[in-house]
Amino acid sequence: xxxxxxxxxxxxxxxxxxxxxxxxxxxxxxxxxxxxxxxxxxxxxxxxxxxxxxxxxxxxxxxxxxxxxxxxxxxxxxxxxxxxxxxxxxxxxxxxxxxxxxxxxxxxxxxxxxxxxxxxxxxxxxxxxxxxxxxxxxxxxxxxxxxxxxxxxxxxxxxxxxxxxxxxxxxxxxxxxxxxxxxxxxxxxxxxxxxxxxxxxxxxxxxxxxxxxxxxxxxxxxxxxxxxxxxxxxxxxxxxxxxxxxxxxxxxxxxxxxxxxxxxxxxxxxxxxxxxxxxxxxxxxxxxxxxxxxxxxxxxxxxxxxxxxxxxxxxxxxxxxxxxxxxxxxxxxxxxxxxxxxxxxxxxxxxxxxxxxxxxxxxxxxxxxxxxxxxxxxxxxxxx
Amino acid sequence: xxxxxxxxxxxxxxxxxxxxxxxxxxxxxxxxxxxxxxxxxxxxxxxxxxxxxxxxxxxxxxxxxxxxxxxxxxxxxxxxxxxxxxxxxxxxxxxxxxxxxxxxxxxxxxxxxxxxxxxxxxxxxxxxxxxxxxxxxxxxxxxxxxxxxxxxxxxxxxxxxxxxxxxxxxxxxxxxxxxxxxxxxxxxxxxxxxxxxxxxxxxxxxxxxxxxxxxxxxxxxxxxxxxxxxxxxxxxxxxxxxxxxxxxxxxxxxxxxxxxxxxxxxxxxxxxxxxxxxxxxxxxxxxxxxxxxxxxxxxxxxxxxxxxxxxxxxxxxxxxxxxxxxxxxxxxxxxxxxxxxxxxxxxxxxxxxxxxxxxxxxxxxxxxxxxxxxxxxxxxxxxx
Numbered sequence: 001x002x003x004x005x006x007x008x009x010x011x012x013x014x015x016x017x018x019x020x021x022x023x024x025x026x027x028x029x030x031x032x033x034x035x036x037x038x039x040x041x042x043x044x045x046x047x048x049x050x051x052x053x054x055x056x057x058x059x060x061x062x063x064x065x066x067x068x069x070x071x072x073x074x075x076x077x078x079x080x081x082x083x084x085x086x087x088x089x090x091x092x093x094x095x096x097x098x099x100x101x102x103x104x105x106x107x108x109x110x111x112x113x114x115x116x117x118x119x120x121x122x123x124x125x126x127x128x129x130x131x132x133x134x135x136x137x138x139x140x141x142x143x144x145x146x147x148x149x150x151x152x153x154x155x156x157x158x159x160x161x162x163x164x165x166x167x168x169x170x171x172x173x174x175x176x177x178x179x180x181x182x183x184x185x186x187x188x189x190x191x192x193x194x195x196x197x198x199x200x201x202x203x204x205x206x207x208x209x210x211x212x213x214x215x216x217x218x219x220x221x222x223x224x225x226x227x228x229x230x231x232x233x234x235x236x237x238x239x240x241x242x243x244x245x246x247x248x249x250x251x252x253x254x255x256x257x258x259x260x261x262x263x264x265x266x267x268x269x270x271x272x273x274x275x276x277x278x279x280x281x282x283x284x285x286x287x288x289x290x291x292x293x294x295x296x297x298x299x300x301x302x303x304x305x306x307x308x309x310x311x312x313x314x315x316x317x318x319x320x321x322x323x324x325x326x327x328x329x330x331x332x333x334x335x336x337x338x339x340x341x342x343x344x345x346x347x348x349x350x351x352x353x354x355x356x357x358x359x360x361x362x363x364x365x366x367x368x369x370x371x372x373x374x375x376x377x378x379x380x381x382x383x384x
Numbered sequence: 385x386x387x388x389x390x391x392x393x394x395x396x397x398x399x400x401x402x403x404x405x406x407x408x409x410x411x412x413x414x415x416x417x418x419x420x421x422x423x424x425x426x427x428x429x430x431x432x433x434x435x436x437x438x439x440x441x442x443x444x445x446x447x448x449x450x451x452x453x454x455x456x457x458x459x460x461x462x463x464x465x466x467x468x469x470x471x472x473x474x475x476x477x478x479x480x481x482x483x484x485x486x487x488x489x490x491x492x493x494x495x496x497x498x499x500x501x502x503x504x505x506x507x508x509x510x511x512x513x514x515x516x517x518x519x520x521x522x523x524x525x526x527x528x529x530x531x532x533x534x535x536x537x538x539x540x541x542x543x544x545x546x547x548x549x550x551x552x553x554x555x556x557x558x559x560x561x562x563x564x565x566x567x568x569x570x571x572x573x574x575x576x577x578x579x580x581x582x583x584x585x586x587x588x589x590x591x592x593x594x595x596x597x598x599x600x601x602x603x604x605x606x607x608x609x610x611x612x613x614x615x616x617x618x619x620x621x622x623x624x625x626x627x628x629x630x631x632x633x634x635x636x637x638x639x640x641x642x643x644x645x646x647x648x649x650x651x652x653x654x655x656x657x658x659x660x661x662x663x664x665x666x667x668x669x670x671x672x673x674x675x676x677x678x679x680x681x682x683x684x685x686x687x688x689x690x691x692x693x694x695x696x697x698x699x700x701x702x703x704x705x706x707x708x709x710x711x712x713x714x715x716x717x718x719x720x721x722x723x724x725x726x727x728x729x730x731x732x733x734x735x736x737x738x739x740x741x742x743x744x745x746x747x748x749x750x751x752x753x754x755x756x757x758x759x760x761x762x763x764x765x766x767x768x
Contacts (some may be wrong), residue, residue, distance in 0.1 A: 027417050045624075053437045059434060060464070060758055062464075063627075063628055064628050066625050067627045072627060073625060073626065075622070076465075077465050077475070077476070077623065079476075080446075080462040081444055082444040092461070092463075092476050092479070094480045095483045095485055098483045099385050100482075126444040127444075128443050240457055241447035241456065242451070243447075243451045256457065260457050358502065370444050374448075375460070376446040
C-alpha cells in the first residue's frame, strides 16, 4: 500500500448560498483545491453528499460534477454515509490512490441544505435515522441527540451550562475564520438563555445546517515529496459503524463507532491520543462533542463536559478542538462537513491557520460522524 | 496492487417484494454470498443503492445493513452512481482489497422500486437526469432513451422490429433463470404490437423496475487460490463518465463513457473484444443495448441492431449477452442490477449456469450504466 498525501485544499464560505447552485459550489471548491495543488487534471473524483437526491432532486453527482469542473470522462462516484459522507468519500479516494490504481484523486464534499423549507430539510435529515424504528415514530437526528443529552445529564449529574464550553470555544475560533458561517461570540450566560429547539438542546447548542463545498487533492506521497511544499501525509484512514437506532446500541452513552474507528486509526498511524496536536471532531451538538472526547480516549467516561469546561479543548489546551469554528461556528454543510474538517487540519499543519494557529502542530486528526454516531470516519494527518 | 477474486455470490429472486423490507432483502443476498464463500466475517461492506433515500426514506444503508446482517461495527458505506451504483460499489470494494487495507469485502446491491406509486418511482428515477436542464423540463431516463432511439432509427434507417432481437433473446434466457422476474417468451411479432410507453419505446422494449438484492464476496486472489474452488479473478475494474444531459454530449448516439470504461478494462485485463466469452450489458432499453455493443467494440457504429438480429448475441453467438435474462428478462432492481450482472458472470465462469451455460466460458464481462450512459462501470472476470 502506497503512502498518500494531501497536496491541495479548497473551500467556499459556509452559509446560505441561495444564489448559487450545487454544481457551482462544487466547482468553486474543486478549482481552489486544484490551483492549490498546481494540477490541471485528475484521475478520479469522489463526491461526498447526503441530501441532494431528496433536497435537490439530483443523483449521480459524480458524473455531473466531474463534467462541470472540466473533467468529463474521468472515474467519478458519490459516497454516502449520511453526515459522514465527506469523510467516507476521502476514505474511498485514499484507498484508490493507496492501491496504485490511480495517482491523482479529487474529493469534493458539497451540500445545499438551506434553500428549502425547514420541514423538507428535516425530512431529509430523518432519513439518517432508522426509518422503520425511529423516523416512523418522529425521531430526528436532533431529537435523538436530545435524548442522549438528557440521559447523559441524568447519569453524570450534569446541567446545561456544563455544555457551554464547547459552543463558546467554537464561536471564539470561528471569529477568525473568514469561511465560517458565524462571526459572533457566545458567552456561557447567553448559552443557557438560548431558545430550546429540542429540549435540552438549545439554539446555541446545535450546529446550523448550511450550504458549502470543500475539496482536497490526494496524490502518492512519493510524488508529493518530490514536488510540493506544504503537502500533508494521510497517516491513517478508517471507518467503523454502529447500529443506526440508538435503542439498538449496547450502551447509548458510548460511541462505539468512534472508539472502533479511532483505535484503528491510532494503530495505523502508530500514535496515541497524547500525540494528537488538534482534533476536528463532529460537534453537531455539544453532547456529541463530549461523548466523542470520551470514546476517543481524551476524557474519561462521563467527564467530557468537565474536561471541556476546564479549558482543555481551547487553542492552548491539551487537545484543541473545533479550531476553525467546528460544526457549531463554521457551520455544518452535511456531506461537505467531513472535507471542511480535513481542510482545516491541513491549514493547521501547514501553519496557515492565522490567528487560530495551534503552535507546532504536526499531527492532526479529523473525525466525521454519521447522524448520532452510526458511522465514524477518522483521518490522522501528519506533517513529516 | 494485489489481485482480487470473487469467492462468493448470492441473490434473491427479482420481482415485486411487497412483503419484505429493504434490509431483509439485503440480508438474504449477503447470507447466501457468505455461505457460498464459506466465511462468517468480513472487514467491510459496500452497498450499492440509488433510491432508498427518496423511496424508502432511508440513508446510511452501509451502517444499517452491516448491523442487520450481523456485522455491526465493521467499515461500511453506500456508493451511488444512479443505476450504476451496484457496479460502482464493486469498484470501491475491489480497490479496498487490492490496496491491501483489508482482506474480505462484501458488496451488496439492494433496491426496492415497486412498492410505491408509479409517479414516486418516476420522480426518483428523474434525479438521475440533469435536474436543472433535463428533469426540470420533464425528461426521464426513459424518455431520454426514447429520444436516442428515435434519432438512431433516423440516422441508421432502422425500424422498431429491428430492435426485437434483444428482448426476444433476454426473455428466452430468463426462462431458465429461477431468479428472473419474467418466465415468458417474447416473439418479434408480439414485440412490435406491444403498447407504447415512451414512443418509440414500448413495453417489451424496456426493462421493468423491480425489487431485489444481490451480493458478492471479494478476497485476495492468493487467499482464494489456496482455499476456494470456483473463485473467479477480477481481471479489470473501471469507471468512466460522460455528461448527464444528453444535449451536452458531443455525439448523443455514441456512448463515450462505455468506450472509455471498456477500453481501460481491456487494457488492464490485457484482452480485446474477441477474447470475451459473454457480456452482461446494461439492456435497460434495447437502444442502450445496441449502442453499448457498438461503443464496446463488438458491432460497428450503427450496426448494433443488425448485429443482434443476425443472432450474434444469442447463447451460441459470437458474443452472448443477457445470458440469464439481462435487465429486460431478469428485471432491473436499480442499484442492485450491477451486482446481479456480476453474479451471473460468475455463474457462467463456474459452469453453473444450467440450461443457459455458455460453453467453455472463461472470460466474462459485466457493464453497468448510470441512467443513459452518464456512468459506465466495467468488470472483466476470469476463471484462471
